[in-house]
């Protein structure tokens with residue numbers, strides 16, 4: 001029942017990775033979560049340069065070695081360089097999403113891509129499957145052909161799809177990456193990779209405690225509050241809202257996203273806050289009671 005946070009990447013106002021803010025954020029999160037997933041979607045991984053991906057790893061690693069380092073790139077040389085860079089770190093694993101954008105890539109090319117990375121990796125290798133973003137759904141059959149594969153994160157609204165990997169290979173570590181399925185992922189898979197853990201790690205940790213104590217009704221109520229938060233966030237732009245939500249839920253600032261992920265305006269932050277406050281109170285009552 002692991003909780004993995006795909007950590008956001010804080011930027012300064014002029015668009016540089018804000019390493020000190022990232023470290024401080026991870027220091028706060030690691031009290032509640034088990035693993036930090038670096039350069040994921042919430043971390044704006046596809047929008048980071050190779051050098052920036054190294055910077056985020058180095059910053060997070062100053063705080064914890066419970067890290068999965070996402071290296072995926074359409075430039076395979078960059079991805080390989082990042083795998084080689086990771087050798088100096090003691091990590092939980094290295095991960096990659098599939099090549100994307102280009103349509104109808106033959107399956108064997110996709111497999112070659114993953115195997116080039118997994119063979120070079122000295123750490124456990126993880127797949128980041130995110131079909132709605134990459135255009136490629138890596139089937140359980142294909143996953144089992146990736147050499148040395150340890151696990152995967154399946155960002156998918158369909159829990160049955162995530163379960164297929166487990167059925168095909170019970171030894172794989174399988175996480176679902178959907179914020180709205182945290183409860184079900186904790187119950188039926190190895191855990192969750194949840195973007196909401198950036199601003200509500202205490203709620204996820206309480207949810208897991210409720211499950212362990214057999215208080216499933218309460219755990220499900222936490223999930224329903226999270227789903228209501230997501231409804232609000234999506235209206236303002238979920239990626240940017242995640243930054244603002246850290247301040248609303250945790251009480252500290254965590255820098256800015258970077259265009260084309262535009263930060264929310266002061267007015268939008270104010271509105272977001274007023275919509276989330278009642279949910280925050282409800283959650284606090286639930287987890288303290």
Ligand code: PYR
Pocket residue numbers: 006037039040041042043153155177178193194195
């Ligand atoms: C990510 O942001 O990387 C997720 O999988 C949620």
